[in-house]
Amino acid sequence: MAVTVREVLDDALVATAEPQVEVAGDSLDKPVRWVFTNEREDVASFLAGGELLVVEGRSLVADGREKRADEYVKSLVNADIAALMVELVEEVTQLPKVLVKAAKHEGLTIIGLRRRIPFVDICQSVNTMIVRGQMRMQMQVDVMSTSLRSELAQVSNPKAVADSIANLFGEDVVIFDVDGLEVARAGQNIHTATDCGIVLALEEQKRPLGALEISQRNTVFDEAMCRRIEQIAAPVLALYLDGGARVGMVAHLIAGPEDGVHVSSMEAREGHAMLDALGFAASGVYMPFAMKLKSVSNAMPAIVSMLDDFESNGGCESICLLEGDLMIGFLAAQDSGGDASVFSDRCLHALTQVAANEYVYTVHGRAALDTISLMDAFGALRSVIRTCISNDAECPYGTLECVDSSLMERMLGMERTDEAVRMVITQTVGYELMHNAMLIDTLCACFDNLDNKTGACEQLGIQRQTLYNRLDKVTQIVGISPTDKISWSMLLLGAKIAKSQHNHTISSTSTL
Template sequence: MREDPQAGPAGRSPTVADVLALPVLAGGDPRVVTGEESVDRPVRWVHITELTDPASFLKGGELVLTTGMPLPGDPAGIRRYVDELADVGAAALVIELVRRYHRPPDALVQACAARGLPLVALAKDVNFLEVTQVVHTLILGHQADAMRRTQRVHEAFTALTLRGAGPEEVLRAAAEMTGRTVVLENLVHRALVCEPGAAQASLTDWERRSRTTPGTDRAGPSGSEGWLVAPVEYQGERWGRVVMLADGPSGTAATNRGFGPEDVTVLERTAMALTIARLTGPTPWERTAHRNALRDLAEQRHRSPADARARVAALGLPAEDARFVAVLVDLPPDADTTDAEARLSEELGATGARALVGLLSPVRVGVLLALRPSLPWREAAERLSRAALDAAPGATVCVGAPADGLADVARSFREAARVAEATGRGCLLPPGRSFHERSDIGLRRLLFALRDDPRVQDYAERQLGPLLDHDARHGTGLVATLRGYLDAAGNKTAAARSAGLSRETVYQRLHTIERLLERDLESGEQRTELHVALQALDALRTHPHTGRDR
């Protein structure tokens, strides 16, 4: 929120230091004699007094102005005078050194120092009435501004709630209003959302720091770091909390600034909006947090490796001393993707696997598995794959090679995606394995992955087009004869036996094929070229989404 250099920081009353800097008081050459460390106290009113017991007329937060005329003459009386001001919570005592005193009495200095009450001496005459008018106008104007800003906060969060804003948008609004880092966490201290996104490094060592910050029943400060926290409820029970960090992101006005009433208001409205969003939102926020984290890792959208480590660790996944395996689960077209995602997450959680699980596309669930470096990764991938197939029967599971650190996770996801591109549904697997990996990609799968490339299509057409056209016009089966001949490695007798034809018939057909294609089937190189073309033709005739022939 905007700062007012004359009224002090937005959202709070002017302080003793702010008031002393005003021209109406600065002209009196003010000097802070005691309590300099407390001049950041807010000033809520100004009170002129020449009474020996002014505290009975105060409520706390007043800047007390006096000429010193009523001060008791004995040290005990001065101590009593100061004690009463300190007990009632006066902001500061300002004494004009013109009429009775030309320097502050030692007893007054000692008493104020003992109670930590700021004592300000004015070396020159000051019009106290003018001081009260200026400061009161300032305070009342500031209060009116604060009321208007509070009204805008309420209106903003009401609009967010009415349009069904999710937790990311709600926290982003709170962060923008206050210039603070705002975090949403659940009951087990997993940080699900952090705004602004540039402040992800604030999540470093999050669980430990959060566990040392006690919960509160309402918005208020807590913990050694001075966080402002507020509970978030779901169906009448506490679900988690929203946290506003004491320091804003580097370079913002919030850095090294204490919380004010407007910060509390913003956090209260944030918690309320989150509670309503939790009741109306269809997707558990944990799932959304996992989805967003997985997508950012897979697409390398983090600002820095430190941000990635902090965010992953805040979600409960080890970021150090671990190997990571990217797994893609492609679901059948008729699968309930949200249910499959939830079931897979629950099954992995029940086994104690450390993983992030989330939808990466409408038919693809991504999993990032974190393993101890000594653990055989294929065994862990097999357990995960079987859990995925239990959660979504008919799914295809593809696995990337392990990544030794988070910085390499995107590569593992890319590799898993390439395996998925080369894997049609129903592709055979080696015995004892339920997932596909890079080593499974042979010629057939490579051509399947490249089936949409015009160069592959052109190659198949150039090699086999005349034969396909002849079969289409005359109803012959020359392509099938060529396939059987090549599958028999050029053995005409074996090809004839396999097709149930006489050798003479096969010889005649092969001769026709050579003539139509202008190829020499006795050439090993040309047979290889035609074999590749047939594999490409098979890939082109396979439906890209089901892996079955058209």
């Protein structure tokens, strides 16, 4: 296990410096990657995250730095340090008030040292503790790996795999195939839902196989141990859980664009061929979705019930795959009747059935009328899930969100402006609407007039009914209406950016 700030305070040598928690910050249980001492004001540029930074109190007020305490604290928080440790012995025996205020606001933990000891001793003691912990962890993983390989060497079915893992760790084990169906369960409490367990992704040669869920009643599984169990168990289970060509085609579709934003012409052709091979007609309409599962055991009953209810409607189908703790796929109808919004409402009604489940975080895209829009949507869904996982806060389980809800956050998280613009246009306007200049102009007029219909009509020089007819056409194409405030606002923004980019391209070409 990683050494935490709390454990550093309990270190025998650090304790001689009489450490006191001056500002508790977000948590004293944050892991410490390394102890580092540097009193430069721009020290954040030298940090990689997880450091315990040790400085003298005098450095915080030298050269007027006290006035810039806000910026200093923000830089440390952005660098994701574990905590700031400050020696408060000579001259500066109390933290500057502005620093304390900033730390409380930003959630930065600050430890005060009331007795002087060499910083090098602190670094040596804590860093040695960290290295020893890492070595001990690696030894445990190696021992576990040897035992697990030996256990699985003679198994002949998924149940035997589950039994072997359960016996080795003394935990409950449940194995699911790529469709989310339970194929094996083992452990002392085999009829009890797995609580507070971990979900491991099973895959072989980048093809998903399903998930393996293990309880954590007796053992806490760290990241290294989880990855090793996956590496050992997946090849064995691949002999029994490989879904064949169908799974390969579905996995290719739901992987989304290679660049994560927009499919290439070749990707689109391959995706269309696979969609056709799976039995979906050209008139089909699709609602892509992704579900982050806190516990597969506790989430699947609600998901299966939702899918069964949806498919009970004539002409409705669903396709989804389980990739560890992620269920991703789409709801589909062979004929939308020409109105994507009606299909969207039906799908949202179905997804709402799962949304209240405390073990599921559901994100849905927009109705897709073609292969390009569908595959692009999976890129957006995976981006939302990655953003959620990368944040320190836990995923908002028990909620249903649209990809548009986090669009601005994802846009701001991109390093290059051109890539951000491309992402916004692709995930709002979409492929079909992007090539309809009249509808783009109509949406831009709505944007310019704050969605005031009278102003938009005057700008376009059209009658009000003509405007409504155009907006109805937009709704039929993208599956959202002006009543959906968030998605409609993002659509207007995307249209404006697309129009501006088009004009900029024409202007640049004319200049040349």
